[in-house]
Amino acid sequence: SVFHYYKKPCRCVSDQAKIYGFSKLNIVEGKMQYLYDDSGRRYLDAFAGIVTVSCGHCHPEILNAITEQSKLLQHATTIYLHHTIGDFAESLAAKMPGNLKVVYFVNSGSEANELAMMMARLYTGSLGMISLRNAYHGGSSSTLGLTALNTWKYPIPEGHVHHVMNPDPYRGAFGADAASYANDVQDHIDYGTSGKVAGFIAETMQGVGGAVELAPGYLKLVYDIIHKAGGVCIADEVQTGFGRTGSHYWGFETQGVIPDIVTMAKGIGNGLPLGAVVTTPEIASVLAQKIQFNTFGGNPVCSAGGLAVLRVLDKEKRQAHCADVGSHLLERLRFLMERHDIIGNVRGRGLMVGIELVTDRDNKTPAKAETAVVFEKLRELGVLVGKGGLHGNVFRIKPPMCFSKDDADFLVDALDYSLSKL
Numbered sequence: 241s242v243f244h245y246y247k248k249p250c251r252c253v254s255d256q257a258k259i260y261g262f263s264k265l266n267i268v269e270g271k272m273q274y275l276y277d278d279s280g281r282r283y284l285d286a287f288a289g290i291v292t293v294s295c296g297h298c299h300p301e302i303l304n305a306i307t308e309q310s311k312l313l314q315h316a317t318t319i320y321l322h323h324t325i326g327d328f329a330e331s332l333a334a335k336m337p338g339n340l341k342v343v344y345f346v347n348s349g350s351e352a353n354e355l356a357m358m359m360a361r362l363y364t365g366s367l368g369m370i371s372l373r374n375a376y377h378g379g380s381s382s383t384l385g386l387t388a389l390n391t392w393k394y395p396i397p398e399g400h401v402h403h404v405m406n407p408d409p410y411r412g413a414f415g416a417d418a419a420s421y422a423n424d425v426q427d428h429i430d431y432g433t434s435g436k437v438a439g440f441i442a443e444t445m446q447g448v449g450g451a452v453e454l455a456p457g458y459l460k461l462v463y464d465i466i467h468k469a470g471g472v473c474i475a476d477e478v479q480t481g482f483g484r485t486g487s488h489y490w491g492f493e494t495q496g497v498i499p500d501i502v503t504m505a506k507g508i509g510n511g512l513p514l515g516a517v518v519t520t521p522e523i524a525s526v527l528a529q530k531i532q533f534n535t536f537g538g539n540p541v542c543s544a545g546g547l548a549v550l551r552v553l554d555k556e557k558r559q560a561h562c563a564d565v566g567s568h569l570l571e572r573l574r575f576l577m578e579r580h581d582i583i584g585n586v587r588g589r590g591l592m593v594g595i596e597l598v599t600d601r602d603n604k605t606p607a608k609a610e611t612a613v614v615f616e617k618l619r620e621l622g623v624l625v626g627k628g629g630l631h632g633n634v635f636r637i638k639p640p641m642c643f644s645k646d647d648a649d650f651l652v653d654a655l656d657y658s659l660s661k662l
């Protein structure tokens with residue numbers, strides 16, 4: 241029974257809890273930026289179910305949209321048309337720049353990146369893919385190859401993926417020097433391939449890797465290199481899209497580029513299983529010559545939910561809100577750095593923020609154990625944050641986009657107190 245499932249978690253559930261350290265937390269209800277456990281205790285959700293609940297838990301307008309659609313039609317598959325999928329595709333395409341006008345719906349970020357990789361390989365006739373070290377692009381067998389954060393020690397399927405130096409201004413070998421990192425991409429093409437590649441994929445701000453912003457100007461240089469080598473450029477917007485960065489609707493806009501393929505998931509569905517790939521008619525035409533379908537992709541209920549997400553984000557001006565609350569949060573966190581030497585770096589944009597803990601600032605030695613202690617302390621105080629980075633020493637603050645300045649203050653005060661108890 242459901243009760244049994246909650247009270248005696250099966251092995252799979254407890255393994256997940258082990259990773260995130262929430263072994264004693266049974267969540268039963270969500271309202272906007274708050275979660276409630278089975279004892280009725282309220283938590284401030286500063287991680288949004290891994291950056292997924294964009295508008296807020298059980299947002300009334302989204303709830304209404306999926307309820308009404310559920311009464312009408314719940315499933316059709318992508319072999320049929322239904323007006324919800326059409327309306328949603330049109331609204332999503334209207335949010336894209338350039339010639340990014342063809343939309344495919346899938347169910348998750350991993351599926352979106354699988355499809356994008358397939359498109360790149362079909363379009364170019366090449367197999368070689370390039371991704372960044374410290375990237376996360378999914379947990380399916382192909383996308384695990386693109387992911388380069390192998391602290392989980394999964395067997396990685398070999399072949400055709402090159403991991404290039406990460407343009408990380410804080411930890412990277414060349415600081416914020418975008419050109420030096422871009423040279424590494426050219427080297428990989430020159431020495432590791434026949435001179436041709438299928439594609440390059442990058443998150444525009446690394447998520448699981450610990451809210452790492454790419455060195456300014458990096459994507460522009462790399463997109464040129466990739467296009468010259470005959471490849472296509474894929475932006476993974478699974479975490480960065482829909483205005484979360486505050487300054488722009490899409491993360492790639494922060495680097496002044498337009499990708500050939502954009503993948504998205506998480507925030508697009510506010511918690512519904514939904515993902516999308518958007519590309520140009522030219523690239524889509526190669527896929528049109530194949531049989532391509534996805535049984536659940538863009539199902540009517542998820543499409544109605546996704547359409548409502550787009551509407552709510554605009555109506556509630558969430559992008560501007562993320563910019564406003566995010567800059568307040570960053571300012572307060574930078575001030576906290578003066579009080580706690582263990583904070584080595586505070587970074588991010590909008591409501592996508594990373595706080596990296598180190599045992600000494602000169603050597604940047606990851607404070608992994610301390611991060612785990614503070615993480616647990618924050619939970620005791622009623623604040624749920626994410627944890628990430630290769631060494632598990634980065635707090636990830638990526639709340640529902642209705643997170644307020646008061647919420648930010650509460651989080652910073654709780655962090656201040658928790659750090660002072662170390």
Ligand code: PMP
Nearest residue numbers: 348349350376377378447478479
């Ligand atoms: N890309 C990025 C940037 C992600 O953060 C994730 C999930 N953490 C994925 C892809 C994979 O998404 P999913 O878990 O929905 O398959």
